[in-house]
Amino acid sequence: MTTLDTDVLVVGGGPAATWAALRAAQRGADVVLADKGYCGTSGATASAGTGVWYVPPDPEAREAAMAAREGLGGYLADRRWMGRVLDQTYAQMNELAEVARYPFPTGPDGAPLRTGLQGPEYMRRMRVLVRRAGVRVLDHSPVRELLVDRDGAVAGAVGHRRQEGADYRVRSGAVVLATGGCAFLSKALGCDVNTGDGALFAAEVGAELSGMEFSNAYGIAPEHTSVTKTAFYSYATFSRADGEVLEGAGSARGRSVIARTLLSEKVFCVLDRADEPTRRAMRLAQPNFFLTFDRLGIDPFTQRFAVTLLAEGTVRGTGGIRITGDDCATTVVGLYAAGDAATREPICGGFTGGGSHNAAWAMSSGAWAGAGAAAFALAEGRHRDRPVRAAGGAGLRPTGFGAAPSAAEAIRLVQREVLPYDINYLRHGDRLRAALSELDGVWTALREHAFADGSGAGRLRSAAAMTAHARWMYHSALTRTESRGMAKRLDFPEQDPTQHHRVLSGGLDRVRTWTEAVA
Template structure:
């Protein structure tokens, strides 16, 4: 193992997707010296870089903005906040226009001369964001996963430590502030672009005392062709679904149809054909998401006329709304010096209890990234250069510093967690006794890993990832048990109705002992 690398910066950004690059860019523009540390190669890792994404981009017309804000309030259980929605619409509009006009993003021009800006090709978007970030002077550490945060004597966050995969040595960055933009947690389900999304940021935040929120809104599953990873669920609005015997699977194509598909998949295969797409739709789909069609083209299948088997892949908090709780408009957390952005943060502010791929999530990523970067820079610059020389302590626990003798294996921990969060009848079709049974397994798994899971160097990346999977699963299911109703995407088979008395968010946190509590937010009133 080589010598450890030690760097100093005003702001450290952890992550490499859209939220991270916008955070790094805006922190640098605010005058901060910035380091960005990515688990993969910044610009290519994560869900956005792997495909295309829609964006919640709406012209500043009052009627259009009103319609945009109202469109998902009901689906989200009326937990979103109009003030945050308006801010995100404004910031997304500005960022997208900047991306086109100074960032050089090649938005296509329609035959009538219009240039729709409500969609982005992920690879090109992230390629340009990497270029822009580097030109702003940001130092990028690729293939350098963070494994723990560092804290100062007063408990504020003062940097992070990690391991450089390719260089083969540890590193530390001492910083005035840290932005966690590490993505959500998809539990290594195999969904495209989500293998870096293992909930690491949430674990690190909880270890320094930050809270999470909305973790019950985490049972997102995306439709994918069987044995593939591409979950472009929007295309399945054009589908007819069939049972193995060829009969139509009634209700599968409706809103909430994935629960119908999930029940059928428990015992049999489900097939579909995208036969409701007209020629114009088919052309637009191929232009928007060419990677969706690669598998079909290689297999010689025409998905518009021939049926193919499908599956559901867990997307957890990547396509859910839960994450690190935001404490103020600049995306600071409840811990000084720590900020959160993108899928690592809760998206309840603009989505309440329901979201999906792209659209609101994509808008939140760039908006919250910009605010977190600017806020972190302001905080760090206020501390001055003395912040870089503060004595620090390592905050990491599970997977790094076991409380007992060794013996736990990260592969066994990961398999145990996946056994409770990937099956449809445990996570998607939720009910109280099933959640309670899964939590017993997950709590036992946590006790085992906390006592005996240990890794150093490259192995620490795997052990910390396993610990993060277990922590996220426990926050999810404790929050799901606390919400004894069905609201947003948090559906309970044993509590199928929405309860007006539970028009609140649920905060959670803790590691050895997980807690939950209701949080009354001054949000939208319950509908009549």
């Protein structure tokens, strides 16, 4: 086993991870970044373009930006955090232009337009910045479990280098988890690396989660494809197979109508509400959105095409690892969280979506987590000498003997309880409880009997992470007996003023939930 010593270990390879690694290195820390894929090319951002919550420092514009989604999020957001993210995002987008030389387009007045990023170019430049800062990048090196010292503080991680076929260990003073959310291998574009691994690692060392009920995000995609860029569907007319307009169906408000209809019949769509200038602008803004149509020989502006909904879980949802400070520290000493792995409730409340707030949160929280982890590790200064132990459980250290499901079988069982619209999207307490009963059985089998090492351990650990994620989601959804943000309950369709709080969760073998007041 290869052993590395460093001040800060960053787990992940997307925007949150690269910003964290960059800021930690700029603070004087020695940094290792370990990515499940190839840093700069894997993940949801690297696969597509994304809007960014970029608002110039004009008081009226900032006020409008903060107020725009407060109601949608169930008034669970925090104005102080929203202001911090707007400030940080504004500075970092300008840094991308000035330092990374990102080629932002210009508007008709010649001013740069910095409200969006093309993911492949953005992440290519972030990899360059990280490497220039001296960060050691471990590509194709999924982390398997965290290390902790005798006091329970996080002290590094163990993983596997797929191309070398060997395990590795990193001893560090602090760890930043920027592993993304969990999309349950639904085939949404760029999300096959997003299996919730970071949340599992965090829970195994005692970290808490927040907002896991806000996890039933589904993106619209052409049938049998993976591109879930939903913004352009605001120009769409949805219809049934016979051409009858599907009343109430829409991208922003009306996705549940599409979901209900898909349970029994196909839904079709045409982007016929976009005029010619808008069509040209759309192709320039999101060229990859149109690749599928061009390959299929479909003009989406004039020809109908069948659509589906793909689960995006906590990638476009809001829940994640609970953070306890401005530096994105967690409830565990030495552990920090950023991006989609962390809860976005401070800026989104109970509702978010693709890009925009998520993209701003990724770069802002990544920067804060990296700087915080560096400050902590450099202040400690003795992490290389402390005894450590591995903290992983399910899939690594079975507690009993017996037949265990394979990783593929466990994933299939989890997907059966999470991907269907009538369980996860159109939620009802009876169906959630039935699904939880099945998920508890999968978890027990993995925890008690499953084992793999080497390259097989990564897949099994991802299956365990998906199972844990689903159980936190449904326990939290059952705790919130109302409809707020994206956490809607068919059996509790109204918002309850007495539940203006956050739902926290934690635990693995026994999941628990409790609430936290919101000012």
